[in-house]
Amino acid sequence: MTPSLSPANTVFDVCSLFKEFLRRLTYPLITYPLQDLLLDCFSMRSLSSDKKVDIYLNILLLLPDEHLHALIYILRFLHEITLNERDNKMNAKNLAICVGPGIMRTVVEGKASIMTEQCATSVSDIVEALIINATKLGYVADSVYERSQMLLEMRQKEAAQNTDESFAIEHGIDNGIGGGGGGGGGSGKITDPANAKKRRSGSVKGICLIIY
Numbered sequence: 001m002t003p004s005l006s007p008a009n010t011v012f013d014v015c016s017l018f019k020e021f022l023r024r025l026t027y028p029l030i031t032y033p034l035q036d037l038l039l040d041c042f043s044m045r046s047l048s049s050d051k052k053v054d055i056y057l058n059i060l061l062l063l064p065d066e067h068l069h070a071l072i073y074i075l076r077f078l079h080e081i082t083l084n085e086r087d088n089k090m091n092a093k094n095l096a097i098c099v100g101p102g103i104m105r106t107v108v109e110g111k112a113s114i115m116t117e118q119c120a121t122s123v124s125d126i127v128e129a130l131i132i133n134a135t136k137l138g139y140v141a142d143s144v145y146e147r148s149q150m151l152l153e154m155r156q157k158e159a160a161q162n163t164d165e166s167f168a169i170e171h172g173i174d175n176g177i178g179g180g181g182g183g184g185g186g187s188g189k190i191t192d193p194a195n196a197k198k199r200r201s202g203s204v205k206g207i208c209l210i211i212y
Contacts, residue, residue: 015098018099019098019099019102021102022099022102022103023102023105027067028102028103028104028105029063029067029070029071029074029103030060030063030067030071030103030104031063031064031067034059034060034062034063035104035106037059038056038059038104038126039119039122039123039126041055041056041059042122042125042126043122049129052129053129053133053136054141056126056129056130056133057133057136057137057139057141058141058144060130060137061138061140068138071103071137072134072137072138074099074103075130075131075134075137076134076135076137078092078095078099078131078134079092079131079132079134079135081095082095082131082132092128092131092132093124093128095127095128095131096123096124096125096127096128096131097124099127100120100123100124100126100127100128101120101123103123103127104123104126104127106119
């Protein structure tokens with residue numbers, strides 16, 4: 001049965017229920033390992049605010065699907081609230097102060113703990129940035145997508161090459177790696193499997209070059 005609100009309930013009651021819901025989740029919407037990454041990024045003074053936001057959004061793509069979908073829904077709802085700031089007096093900063101500790105909970109020895117003032121400020125600033133940029137959350141940046149497609153194509157080519165070379169090594173096909181046809185070995189068997197292994201590893205170096 002769906003509970004209903006009585007005329008005596010106010011928006012503050014709804015807000016309190018929402019914050020209680022966040023507090024009672026077994027795991028916070030932003031999981032602890034990713035919270036550490038967000039806080040590390042936040043503390044890097046060499047990064048601009050825009051660059052930090054880009055990194056935040058990419059980090060959150062690592063969330064489990066259930067967490068990511070719920071977080072997107074909640075942050076976009078909070079973003080819509082800020083669009084009516086003139087009437088409700090709630091901007092992204094105010095909302096982040098209210099819900100930030102629920103979205104990003106600290107933990108000590110497996111139990112929720114009270115945030116230090118410094119940590120609470122960092123969490124509030126991160127959540128504020130996420131609320132402002134809520135419509136961008138859940139999308140992969142073009143540069144990341146293009147690089148992933150490049151890596152995927154290279155791995156597919158490498159897998160196909162490995163299959164061909166493994167078949168050649170196993171069956172001693174003349175045209176396989178190291179196969180000399182009629183000269184030298186006579187039988188056409190591959191005489192240096194180690195060399196074939198080295199050649200297969202060459203494309204991995206290419207992938208590393210793209211990543212770094």
